[in-house]
Amino acid sequence: MSTLAEFMILSGADNRPPMLEKHLYDSWKRKMELYMQNREHGRMILESVEHGPLIWPIIEENGVTRTKKYEELSVTEKIQADCDLKATNIILQ
Known part of the structure; x- marks a missing residue:
């Protein structure tokens, strides 16, 4: 089951980057990469x-x-x- 944050990222909400949680660094890193790539000149x-x-x-x-x-x-x-x-x-x- 998806969390609300994952749902927002998947649905295209891009008003701010995802927050870092120490135990989920690899997941956060990938989400940050996707967030940056979805910006202009990503x-x-x-x-x-x-x-x-x-x-x-x-x-x-x-x-x-x-x-x-x-x-x-x-x-x-x-x-x-x-x-x-x-x-x-x-x-x-």
Whole structure:
């Protein structure tokens, strides 16, 4: 028999990620993976969790080395940076 939480996940309720219960870690991990994959750019969010966040590109300007600002990132880099933030927020929730 399904619990209410399992029913909500199966029926598509995605208002917040599942809670961690120590004795059900493997089940929780799988549910979190499914939850992340069902978000926009879900695969990138999950990869951010598994492999770490984007390493921001460095540029040299007038002999000074600095990281790029968000506005200077390419479209793909912006999506990855946003996915990193989403991954962090999901885990912190």
